[in-house]
Amino acid sequence: MKSVKSTPARSTSSLALFGGILISGLATFGAYKLGQHQTLLNVPADVFPQGSTTKLGDISPPTYCTDEELSTAIGEVKKMIGGHKVFNTPVEIESHGTSEFTTHAPKPHQRPKYVVYPELTEDVVSIMKIMYEYNVPVVPFSGGTSLEGHFFSTRSQSVVVDTTKMKKVIAIHEDDLDAVVEAGVNWQDLNQLLEPHNLIFGPDCGPSALIGGMVSTNASGINAARYGSMVSNVVSLTVVLADGTVIKTKQRPRKSSAGYNLAGLIVGSEGTLGIVTEATVKLHVKPVKETVCVGQFATVSDATNAVAQIYRKGLNPNAIELLDKDMMHCINYSGYFTREWLEVPTIFFKIGGINDIVVKEQVKEIEKITSKNNCHDFLYAKNDEEKEELFSARKNAFFAILDYGRNEIDPNVRLWVTDMAVPLSKLPPVLAKLEKMVRSSGLQSILLGHVGDSNIHFDIFYTEETKNKCEKIINEMMLLGLANEGTSSGEHGIGNGKRRYLELELGTETVDLMRRVKFALDPKRILNPDKIFKIDPQDDGEY
């Protein structure tokens, strides 16, 4: 970019008072590198720093509260919302500090100092006003099921804001196909309430996940092939910002072009931009009739080719789940199921429709397509009981995996659960390379794929001894995905476990833009610090 030309000053009185002193002040402050004073004049320094992005190298480290400030802040919180909502018992601290699901355990000192349980949006407003005033790092907490260290207290003096007590279902609008819920509502509980209305909530991730956390990670699950991930299922959000300002992103119509899509920005922002307290979510009509069919294929390519052709025929199954031969072996091994499966790549389909005729027509078409793609065996459920039985193989896969691993590999074996996605057409070569990679390492893996949206969980067994080797393969897996136009996360998010991949995936400028947005909404960097990308030039850790 060219240097700034000399032009007439717009506001000479400000210049006289302001110009030179501010520049030297900023320089001392470890600040943005400003050019000549003309640039400063044309862009009031009161508004924003230069450019459209914020580079890590151009910022100073954040400054958080002292111990004394933290306890003053907590005292004020107790006064505002009630002392019974504030905890610092070891049990509370520990249960909000780490997670048994994660492979990226936090360091022992990375624990919150307090856990606060707001019960109303107004409580969150009060908390955030005080936290903002005293520069307290705040870690929003929901179901605690995330896998990439999303809720670790990386900063000492952290306060966890746990929204699990906010679990009111405020309204169900049957004819508008939406519901208004608080952030702490569990998606399965919501589905139970919707049952008599023949409605369902689309995304279906881990059983304990809550709406607030699902919004924050843009979660999805098995049904996403049909209903999309959270970003497609949120109409509007109520969000408390870093400084305690509360906003609602939209009104209730499912479609709106009124102003910025702020809900779209908040979904997937992992609590770094605000705390979600309420959501208006879309509902879907429960299929009047639904069946399950299963295709067992010669190769993974046969399976993914079948999926592509099924879509190209205009079919849109409610779920398309791919399990590889190792996963099918675990299922057989577990003995949970009456059926003995072929140990080959297998797809479980859910097919829904307005009546049996429509469902049957789809099954016929799917069978035709699979048979052209080396499908050894095609089964379909003829009644609800068979449907449950068939899909239970997919649903209980996780327990089958653990059974196998503990008995056949090591009683203390763990599974490195991760996710990635590549375009469907890239899946066969990527999976073939991954399998080869794991085999040559001597480790064992299983594949569970939401192949309808080409999002895969290629999970690897490891023990304390093989953890480093496993980590190395996980790293190679991510790089392989990125080299194939992939994403380092299809549904779990970045947290602090995958930060290193984000710049490789999207480029430094894109991450610098995210950092700009973060700093704009949270200038003190108090909301879930160190997640998704670095906010501190002195942060040299990868977790």
Place this chain on the structure above:
Amino acid sequence: MKSVKSTPARSTSSLALFGGILISGLATFGAYKLGQHQTLLNVPADVFPQGSTTKLGDISPPTYCTDEELSTAIGEVKKMIGGHKVFNTPVEIESHGTSEFTTHAPKPHQRPKYVVYPELTEDVVSIMKIMYEYNVPVVPFSGGTSLEGHFFSTRSQSVVVDTTKMKKVIAIHEDDLDAVVEAGVNWQDLNQLLEPHNLIFGPDCGPSALIGGMVSTNASGINAARYGSMVSNVVSLTVVLADGTVIKTKQRPRKSSAGYNLAGLIVGSEGTLGIVTEATVKLHVKPVKETVCVGQFATVSDATNAVAQIYRKGLNPNAIELLDKDMMHCINYSGYFTREWLEVPTIFFKIGGINDIVVKEQVKEIEKITSKNNCHDFLYAKNDEEKEELFSARKNAFFAILDYGRNEIDPNVRLWVTDMAVPLSKLPPVLAKLEKMVRSSGLQSILLGHVGDSNIHFDIFYTEETKNKCEKIINEMMLLGLANEGTSSGEHGIGNGKRRYLELELGTETVDLMRRVKFALDPKRILNPDKIFKIDPQDDGEY
């Protein structure tokens, strides 16, 4: 919020040099109201202003280039990208200054000074670097079909950046159901290219609309009931930011949880945050079989009740278009069609499926539901010819309206075309009130509703003499919609025609947050100034 307590200074050397002087400087600069110096210290002023939002009252007016600076800037643009891409002929200026579609004509002086036609993303980068350097207001221009003054040059010295020459379809990935296209690609041209692949692009708005503009207004159209609006159809965007930084928001998988959903933020931002140069868009499979059916109802409530029940049965038509009795009268009046329609509220459905059996089952179910909701007449197309004939009544509605208006009202009659949306359940009372409102004014109206997503066009005929009366009713219509949990725009956007409604709809804080995001990405406020919300405290105009 409480006042800031006195706490130990973090950086006393900076304080000594910096504190008091900066505060007085800022005060003079018409800037953020800073509290005590402690707050300043804890949040480095180099990073961002206080809080999470930007209030109109707290900012100073923007400063743009002088005539001399503009001509230097244009000279540099010509040198960088070639003089043959830069125009200032009266024809170019006029064709980029206003629009025959809009009711909010710009003032005569609101015309751009130059029109620049980039041919590559790199051209846009060069242009924006120079525009940023010289503080030139930039108005992005696409198909020019927007209705709310989205592309008016409200600032003198504006330069229009017209992306219509960027019309390469870079890739069609059949099996991944996506296409990579430049911003200037017309959606109908894209569909033509997709025809041999049996694929379609979902959104279908005005025939001359281009992808870039459709992204910017989050456009949709008739098919949105099935395929969603642009926000549901964009995978990734390449965007040139205000300072010329170019970013790509995501990789190509349809599902990703990797970092902020920046594409979601850019969609619908009306060129105020960046210039879209390329998009990866989702494709859909063309229905193997499709038919059209039409239900003619006793009342609007009957029609909307039928729609709600159709959805509740798990049916998902490809289009659900409601035309009121006045609209049906225009269609009969025009004589374009062989059929004489009942002049009652009428819904046109498109029903698709994998084969004739599946289509027929759906039609049967829809007929059953409509007959329970006072449907006088239910027709369906038995072949492709009948299908075209039936839907042509909906498709040519606009011409029928103009015919009627010009012959029966005034040869110079115009139609105030606007859109709004309310939740489906609120539609009958809202439409009843609207009709009463228009009738009592003596004006005439027609209703065209994308009722599948409860987005309506309630358009009113007016002449020069009745324009004020018409504007008053349009205003009341918006307020009525907002009072019913509605949005002031379902698909057209805000531009500068509907800014006044945005705060009423979403609250001041939400708009202040939008302004914060805008200022963060575009600190000089050069990108499409004055659209969606005010960026200048001296802006007292509503257009």
